[in-house]
Amino acid sequence: MTRRxxxxxxxxxxxxVSLASTGLLATPAAAAPQPLRDxxxxxxxxxxxxxxxxxxxxxxxxxxxxxxxxxxxxxxIVTRRVPGTGLDVALHLGDTETVLVHVxxxxxxxxxxxxxxxxxxxxxxxxxxxxxxxxxxxxxxxASGTAIVIRPGSYPPGAHGAFTAAQxxxxxxxxxxxxxxxxxGGDDKRPYEGLFYVAVRPxxxxxxxxxxxxxxxxGTPGSGAGAVPDVTSRDRRRKAAAYx
Numbered sequence: 001m002t003r004r005x006x007x008x009x010x011x012x013x014x015x016x017v018s019l020a021s022t023g024l025l026a027t028p029a030a031a032a033p034q035p036l037r038d039x040x041x042x043x044x045x046x047x048x049x050x051x052x053x054x055x056x057x058x059x060x061x062x063x064x065x066x067x068x069x070x071x072x073x074x075x076x077i078v079t080r081r082v083p084g085t086g087l088d089v090a091l092h093l094g095d096t097e098t099v100l101v102h103v104x105x106x107x108x109x110x111x112x113x114x115x116x117x118x119x120x121x122x123x124x125x126x127x128x129x130x131x132x133x134x135x136x137x138x139x140x141x142x143a144s145g146t147a148i149v150i151r152p153g154s155y156p157p158g159a160h161g162a163f164t165a166a167q168x169x170x171x172x173x174x175x176x177x178x179x180x181x182x183x184x185g186g187d188d189k190r191p192y193e194g195l196f197y198v199a200v201r202p203x204x205x206x207x208x209x210x211x212x213x214x215x216x217x218x219g220t221p222g223s224g225a226g227a228v229p230d231v232t233s234r235d236r237r238r239k240a241a242a243y244x
Contacts, residue, residue: 057129062136064201065092065144067129077126077145084108084225087115090126092145095211096198099178100125100148102214103196105225106174107150111167114150124149138185138197147197155194160186162193172240173231180243181210187244 055075059067071077071090079090082101085108091097104123108114114122129143139157141147149155155162163171163186175184181204185195200207217224229236 059129059135059143061132061140061142061144061146062138063141063144063146063198065141065146065198066202067132067135067140067143068126068145069129071126071145082108082123085114085123087123089123089148090145091148092126095207096146098211098214099182099198099207100146100196102177102225103174103182104148104150106177107171109225110170110174110228110231111163121153122151124152137190138183138188139192139195141197147195149192150194150196152194155192157185157192157195158190160191160193169237169240170231172244173229173236175243176236176240177214178210179206181207183243 052075055068055070055073057067057069061067068075068077072079076092076094077090078093078097079088080093080097080101081088082104084105087104089101089104091100104114125142125148126145127142132140132143134140137157139147139149142149168186171184171186175182175187181198181200182196183199185192185197198207214224231237231240
């Protein structure tokens with residue numbers, strides 16, 4: 001046997017041993033992938049499915065978001081503190097929460113302070129779907145966690161004139177901040193001046209874009225809610241008019 005032939009055979013033997021040690025030379029039956037058996041994973045999936053069946057209703061609010069039966073119960077509706085106000089409100093988590101909390105904060109800082117001196121019922125968010133009488137009305141959006149009501153006992157649906165002209169200019173500017181993603185009920189044909197609601201459907205790219213903008217403001221000193229702008233400036237008035 002030549003030297004080259006001996007080296008070739010030796011390399012082949014070494015390679016075969018290496019492959020055998022990693023199982024790559026096992027028989028086809030032994031090498032076939034085995035089905036994943038993870039009882040914990042299976043149980044977690046079953047719990048999530050059961051939770052969805054319990055929380056989701058199949059009913060949609062006026063803005064086409066699905067109503068949910070409970071808050072703070074593992075679903076999408078969660079109670080959040082509104083920074084700077086001392087108030088809590090139950091909202092659909094994520095981008096919806098971001099834009100509605102921004103609206104509440106600006107109202108508190110620039111229109112009328114909420115919750116002063118222990119004011120009861122200063123703010124309301126999610127309600128059970130059983131409280132919704134007409135899912136075609138904008139206030140039905142509360143049952144999907146996509147609407148809030150300022151002082152629900154003070155500004156009844158159908159009434160108008162609760163805010164001064166100057167306050168209405170600020171309210172229009174707040175809506176403009178959200179680029180129309182949030183609508184003020186006072187601008188509806190049937191006014192509801194305490195109501196603010198998400199006016200786009202789930203998955204609308206505008207909601208994600210506006211929420212990202214607000215988060216950037218929140219992380220920048222001198223920006224966002226609390227940094228009171230000149231809402232009477234020509235540029236801001238022009239932008240606000242586009243969403244009314």
